[in-house]
Amino acid sequence: xxxxxxxxxxLYISPKKLVISVNQKIGFKKIYKQELIINKKLNQIDFxxxxxxxxxxxxxxxxxxxxxxxxxxxxIDFDVFFxxxxxxxxxxxxxxxxxxxxxxxxxxxxxxCENTFxxxxxxxxxxxxxxxxxxDYSFLPKxxxxxxxxxxxxxxCINHNLIKNLEDILKTYQIxxxxxxxxxxxxxFFDKNEQDIFAxxxxxxxxxxxxxxxxxxKTRKNKGFFEKFFEFFN
Numbered sequence: 001x002x003x004x005x006x007x008x009x010x011l012y013i014s015p016k017k018l019v020i021s022v023n024q025k026i027g028f029k030k031i032y033k034q035e036l037i038i039n040k041k042l043n044q045i046d047f048x049x050x051x052x053x054x055x056x057x058x059x060x061x062x063x064x065x066x067x068x069x070x071x072x073x074x075x076i077d078f079d080v081f082f083x084x085x086x087x088x089x090x091x092x093x094x095x096x097x098x099x100x101x102x103x104x105x106x107x108x109x110x111x112x113c114e115n116t117f118x119x120x121x122x123x124x125x126x127x128x129x130x131x132x133x134x135x136d137y138s139f140l141p142k143x144x145x146x147x148x149x150x151x152x153x154x155x156x157c158i159n160h161n162l163i164k165n166l167e168d169i170l171k172t173y174q175i176x177x178x179x180x181x182x183x184x185x186x187x188x189f190f191d192k193n194e195q196d197i198f199a200x201x202x203x204x205x206x207x208x209x210x211x212x213x214x215x216x217x218k219t220r221k222n223k224g225f226f227e228k229f230f231e232f233f234n
Contacts, residue, residue: 007031009061009069010198011054014077014183015042018053021198022061022069028199032061045078045162051169058173071176074166075201077183082120082157084113089131089150096145097132105151106213113155120157123180125213128152139210156182179205 006026012019019035036053038046062068088105106125113122129152130137132144158180167177186200189209194200207214 007065007067008073008202009071010073010075010201012075012077012183012197013045013050018050020053020057020061022065023198023202028202032057032064034060042078044080045076045166047165047169050166051172054169054173058175069173069175071178072170073178073201073205074180075183075186075197076158076180080158080162081123081182081184082117084117084120084155084157085128085152086112086155087150087152088112089148091148092146094145094147096143097140097149101149102140102151106153109151109153109155110215113157117157119160121160121163121180122155122215123158123182124154124156124185125215126154126156126185126209127211127213128154156185158182181205 007022007024010021010023012021015038017035017037019033021030022032023030034057036049038049058069086109088109090101090105092101110122110125113120130140131150131152132141133146133148163177163180166180170177181201181204183197186197186204189204190200204212
């Protein structure tokens with residue numbers, strides 16, 4: 001049972017419904033989808049309902065796939081995210097902006113976010129604006145020299161305890177939480193006519209927003225702390 005590398009599992013959690021969707025990695029063809037309509041008003045995630053929903057579906061999925069579900073992408077549509085915005089700047093002495101310059105500012109901003117909100121986990125990091133010598137850019141221009149530049153960065157965070165509770169439920173099924181994404185952020189990025197939350201989530205996770213920065217595991221070799229900018233400069 002090792003076909004798990006060929007598919008992706010997404011779990012959508014909202015006050016009105018739970019949906020689990022399994023799709024092929026290539027082509028994103030739907031393999032399995034099931035939803036549960038919640039008939040009571042919820043202001044927070046009901047872990048009992050979630051656990052029962054997973055219990056009813058995970059083993060069905062694994063039987064269909066003839067493979068274990070190893071990890072899940074979690075899409076949360078509850079009001080559990082907190083946004084922290086910050087501007088960081090650097091004097092550049094008429095030099096070109098390098099990946100190290102960007103990583104330095106991103107790390108500075110990340111450290112401030114984590115120090116200010118110790119019990120929050122960062123879900124998304126978005127650069128909303130690049131200011132280069134008083135000029136604003138929505139995307140970073142290449143090969144630019146400047147005296148000063150700054151970044152306006154937005155962190156979308158979620159409570160550590162909530163993530164731990166969700167991870168504990170998934171662990172009972174030997175499933176790891178691959179990533180948590182904000183449904184509101186995803187929907188705000190795409191056209192309002194787009195309806196498939198799972199396809200939108202996949203695109204966000206794969207980096208369709210060129211101004212979203214992804215944190216990566218520090219133990220990975222040959223990668224910087226922020227993978228996005230190493231790929232950009234390479």
